[in-house]
Amino acid sequence: MSHTAHIPSHRKPRRSASKTALRAGVAGGVLSTIAVAGAAGPAQAEPVTQTIEMPTITAGLSTSVAASAQATQAVALDLETQATEDAAAATAAKTAKKAKAEAVRKAEARKKAEAAAEAKAQEAAERASRSAERTTLSASTGSSDSASSSSSSSSSSSATGSAASVVAFAQSQVGDAYVSGGTGPNSWDCSGLVQAAFRTVGVDLPRVSQSQSTAGTQVSLDNLQPGDILYWGGAGSAYHVGIYVGGGQFVGAQNSSTGVVQKSLDYDPPSGAVRVL
Secondary structure (H helix, E strand, O other): OOOOOOOOOOOOOOOHHHHHHHHHHHHHHHHHHHHHHHHHHOOOOOOOOOOOOOOOOHHHHHHHHHHHHHHHHHHEEEEHHHHHHEEEEEEEEHHHHHHHHHHHHHHHHHHHHHHHHHHHHOOOOOHHHHHHHHHHHHHOOOOOOOHHHHHHHHHHOOOOHHHHHHHHHHHHHOEEOOOOOOOOEEOOOOHEEEEEEEOOOOOOOOOOOOHHOOOOOOOOHHHHOOEEEEEOOOOOOOOOOEEEEEEOOOEEEEEEOOOOEEEEEOOOOOOOOEEOO
């Protein structure tokens, strides 16, 4: 048995190397700061007699710092994602706006094309209706359209007096636009033009073609005089009127495609005529 007595150790357990190095670094920095401050102080300064306990960076604090960094990174990622989404939304909105404008342009072009086609179809229907009316009238009277227009040309005479004023007004409107319900001064429908022409000589005619076709004395188409009102359709149910200007010619507001024109009776032979003057 050993005669040496066992003496218990009073040494404290060693700290881990990393914690010891970290605390030494912090303590060294603080002591350096204190030493510099002491050197800069007055020579008679009293010696430091207190020990400053420095905070220890623990594993919990390290974890908190790491979590804060992760949170900051997550916020930055969210902001970047939001910016990308906003840019994509702006691009999509711009594309949609451009597509809408293009669709509107195509719709307007299609609408204009349909309106033009409808006007042409209407004109064709009017011509067909007039042709059918002339056929019926020719069958009932036993005379042909060509014979009527030829005799009208041979019996025409120069306009005089009030008739000359009516003819001059009508001819001065040639080239104006046709507008349904138009009464001038630069656009007309058929009865609006006839009414305005006769108003220049103090004659107040009805507004519509049906009434104008019975406003005077019925005359045959082989005995026309300048200033006579020509009508298409039946007397009292006429759908179109014009003014005979002599020389086998008439002036009328025909349709939206032609406007106000001066044409030969052969262009569109009338059904009948009335004399107001």
